[in-house]
Each structure stands twice: as C-alpha cells, then as structure tokens.
Amino acid sequence: xxxxxxxxxxxxxxxxxxxxxxxxxxxxxxxxxxxxxxxxxxxxxxxxxxxxxxxxxxxxxxxxxxxxxxxxxxxxxxxxxxxxxxxxxxxxxxxxxxxxxxxxxxxxxxxxxxxxxxxxxxxxxxxxxxxxxxxxxxxxxxxxxxxxxxxxxxxxxxxxxxxxxxxxxxxxxxxxxxxxxxxxxxxxxxxxxxxxxxxxxxxxxxxxxxxxxxxxxxxxxxxxxxxxxxxxxxxxxxxxxxxxxxxxxxxxxxxxxxxxxxxxxxxxxxxxxxxxxxxxxxxxxxxxxxxxxxxxxxxxxxxxxxxxxxxxxxxxxxxxxxxxxxxxxxxxxxxxxxxxxxxxxxxx
Ligand SMILES: [Ca+2]
Ligand SMILES: [Ca+2]
Ligand SMILES: [Ca+2]
Numbered sequence: 001x002x003x004x005x006x007x008x009x010x011x012x013x014x015x016x017x018x019x020x021x022x023x024x025x026x027x028x029x030x031x032x033x034x035x036x037x038x039x040x041x042x043x044x045x046x047x048x049x050x051x052x053x054x055x056x057x058x059x060x061x062x063x064x065x066x067x068x069x070x071x072x073x074x075x076x077x078x079x080x081x082x083x084x085x086x087x088x089x090x091x092x093x094x095x096x097x098x099x100x101x102x103x104x105x106x107x108x109x110x111x112x113x114x115x116x117x118x119x120x121x122x123x124x125x126x127x128x129x130x131x132x133x134x135x136x137x138x139x140x141x142x143x144x145x146x147x148x149x150x151x152x153x154x155x156x157x158x159x160x161x162x163x164x165x166x167x168x169x170x171x172x173x174x175x176x177x178x179x180x181x182x183x184x185x186x187x188x189x190x191x192x193x194x195x196x197x198x199x200x201x202x203x204x205x206x207x208x209x210x211x212x213x214x215x216x217x218x219x220x221x222x223x224x225x226x227x228x229x230x231x232x233x234x235x236x237x238x239x240x241x242x243x244x245x246x247x248x249x250x251x252x253x254x255x256x257x258x259x260x261x262x263x264x265x266x267x268x269x270x271x272x273x274x275x276x277x278x279x280x281x282x283x284x285x286x287x288x289x290x291x292x293x294x295x296x297x298x299x300x301x302x303x304x305x306x307x308x309x310x311x312x313x314x315x316x317x318x319x320x321x322x323x324x325x326x327x328x329x330x331x332x333x334x335x336x337x338x339x340x341x342x343x344x345x346x347x348x
Contacts, residue, residue: 025173026073026133026165027093028183031056033065034081034089041114041126041154045088051119053148054092056181065092069186071194073133074108074163077153084155091151091162096178101142103174105149106134108163112154118147126154131161139169142177187253188346194249195257195344198322199229205245208325213238215326222342223260223295229341233326235268235334242325244275252317256301256347262290265337272300273308273323280311281323288326288337295342 031054036045046052046060054065068080077089105122107113112126115138123138153162168174200219207215215233222228233241251257259272265288273283282305290296307313324341328334 026163027179028071029067029069029179029181029186030075030091030093031065031181032068032075032077032080032089032091033060033063034077035084035087036061036063036089037086038088039086039154039156041088041112041124041152045090045152049090049150049152050116050121051148052090052092052116052150053094054090060090067181067186069181069183069190071190074131074161077155077160077162081160084160085157086155087160088152088154089160091153093149094180095142095147095149095166096180097142097144097147098176100144101174101177102169103140103142103177104167104169104171105138105140106165106167107136107138107151108133108161109136109151109153110159110161111156113162114152116148116150116152118143128156131159131163133163134165188348191249191251191254191346192343194247195346196226198245198247199341199344200227205243207241207243209241210238212236213241215241215243217243220340222340226342228343229324231324231326231339231341232336233338234336235266235326235328238328239334240325240327242271242323244273244321244323244325246319246321248319250318251320251346254317254346254348255303256299257344258347259286259298259300259344260295260342261298261340262292262295262342263288263337263339264292265289266333266335268326268332268334268337269329270339271323271325271327272298273325274302274305274315274317275321275323276311276314276316277319278311278316280313280315281308282306282315283308283323285329288339299347301347 081089108131110131111128115123122140213235218230219227220230268288269285270288273281275281
C-alpha cells in the first residue's frame with residue numbers, strides 16, 4: 001500500500017474509537033479538498049469541476065487533495081478542512097464496477113450538496129439543513145469500469161458534513177463494486193490514530209500497585225516530537241505495578257502492534273499485556289531499560305503472545321485492554337524508573 005502519511009487526515013471519534021461499527025456501508029474514505037470561499041453551488045470553484053479526477057497530494061484552486069478516513073457514517077468537514085462558514089468543499093471517490101449497474105445513491109449533507117457522476121450533475125439540493133443520513137436518494141447508472149463521483153458540499157453556518165452510500169434499489173449493499181480510496185487501504189491509519197489517542201489521553205486508566213509502590217502517567221516528547229506516554233514508577237517494597245485501559249477498537253483485522261519505547265532508571269521487567277473481555281491475559285516481557293537516547297521497537301505479534309492467566313485460552317481482539325506493567329523479577333533491581341511509550345502502530 002502506498003501511504004503518504006502527511007497528506008492523510010484521520011477523523012476521530014470523541015470518546016471511543018471503534019474502527020467501524022456502523023450497520024450500513026457508508027463511504028468511509030474519500031479524497032477531499034477545500035475549504036473554498038463560495039456559497040453558490042452552481043459557480044465553479046475549479047474550472048470544469050464536474051469532470052475533476054483528483055489525485056492525492058495534487059492541488060485544485062490552490063488547495064491540496066487529501067485522503068480522509070472516518071470511523072463514523074459521515075465525514076465532518078469542520079474537522080478535516082476548517083472550522084469555517086460560507087464555504088464549499090469537495091469529496092471524491094472513484095467507483096470501479098465490473099458491469100453497468102443501476103444503483104441508488106443515498107446522501108445526507110450539511111448544508112447543500114451538488115453531486116457529479118462522470119461529469120454529469122446527478123443531484124442539486126441547495127438547502128440549509130442539518131446532516132440526516134440518506135435524506136436524498138438518487139438513481140444513478142454506474143458505467144462498466146471507472147466511475148468518478150464528486151460531491152460539492154456547502155456550509156452556510158454551524159456544522160458541515162457529508163454521509164453517502166450506494167445500494168441496489170432494495171437498499172442492499174452492492175458487493176461487487178470497489179471504491180478508491182478505500183477503507184481497506186487506509187484502515188491502519190484509523191487504528192494508528194486511535195492508538196495515539198489511547199496513549200495520549202489520561203482518562204480511562206486503571207492503576208494497580210503492590211504495597212507502597214507508585215506509578216504516575218504523564219506526557220513527554222516522543223521520538224518525532226509527538227506526545228508520548230511517560231510511566232514514572234517507584235517500586236519501594238512492592239514487586240509490581242501497572243496501568244491499563246480499554247483501547248475501544250476492534251483490532252482483530254491486524255497481525256500485531258509495533259511498540260516504540262525507551263526506558264531509564266533501575267533494571268526491571270516491562271510487561272505488555274492484552275486483556276480481553278473474558279479476562280484472558282496474553283503478553284510479552286521486555287526490558288524496562290534502554291540506552292537513554294535509544295528508542296526500541298518491538299513487534300507484538302498477536303499469535304506469538306504468551307498466555308499468562310485468566311479467561312479462556314483465546315485472545316479475543318475485538319475489545320481489549322492494554323496493560324503496561326513493571327515487575328521486579330528474579331535479578332531485577334526494583335527501585336525506580338521511567339518508561340516512555342512513543343507509539344503503538346498496527347502491523348497488517
Ligand atoms: Ca461551519
Ligand atoms: Ca451548516
Ligand atoms: Ca478470551
């Protein structure tokens with residue numbers, strides 16, 4: 001997969017971050033461009049806009065096309081383009097169809113929307129409105145081969161969003177068409193973003209400590225000046241301590257997570273543990289210490305994790321907690337130390 005991370009934006013959910021749990025197949029990945037100061041949907045922002053075939057990283061009217069992926073049923077232009085009013089933005093997706101297909105395009109938008117398919121206007125609804133999924137339904141014909149679907153969405157004030165999906169005339173999902181860019185291609189970026197928020201938010205953590213040990217989570221600079229999670233601990237008379245949190249994402253589509261970390265202080269054992277809903281705990285021991293300036297990458301392959309205890313012998317990856325625990329094993333020093341978790345990135 002070709003990934004240009006810098007030009008890819010990831011839309012996120014406020015609290016939790018299921019990769020996707022919607023029931024219908026809303027289009028979750030688009031190429032977008034904007035905002036443009038314009039409120040007349042019939043006025044072209046880009047010359048011959050009806051026939052636009054954008055390319056990621058290329059510009060139209062001075063603004064770059066970016067791939068966005070969303071875990072929700074719609075894209076929120078206020079988040080991905082700008083917190084803006086009296087403007088328009090484009091969203092594009094290519095549809096590859098094996099045959100000519102009569103299908104139904106369902107659209108919800110905030111506010112008005114104009115839709116072009118293969119250069120023709122298939123919908124114009126210039127209404128100030130809140131997002132209501134499937135509010136507009138349009139019968140369209142997909143050509144055999146590539147089809148270019150372009151949405152021009154206008155915002156007068158407040159929210160600015162688009163939700164769209166394609167079904168047959170009975171409302172069933174059509175399985176034999178392919179979308180580009182696609183959720184499948186970019187889903188690892190959605191999980192990457194989710195893991196970033198998992199590490200960088202201080203809410204939702206549970207702590208466990210032995211005797212008078214202590215553990216404190218904080219923010220420090222990571223390897224690429226990102227925010228990283230710092231785990232500062234004092235073992236005192238205890239032999240273990242840790243913190244854990246639900247990641248709130250289904251990670252079963254991935255093979256593992258790549259951990260990037262460094263550690264300083266006394267020598268102990270760092271345990272990365274995965275706990276599923278029935279309490280099965282699988283994990284891996286790694287050193288708590290590194291050369292202070294050195295970042296260590298560890299591939300946590302789900303199939304290679306050791307069964308520790310609890311639950312059944314299966315690790316169900318659809319809803320897990322991740323634990324960071326430090327323990328004083330035989331030969332370890334106890335004492336104190338700091339561990340910085342830079343990132344946990346999906347391995348496909
Ligand atoms: Ca707005
Ligand atoms: Ca609006
Ligand atoms: Ca289990």
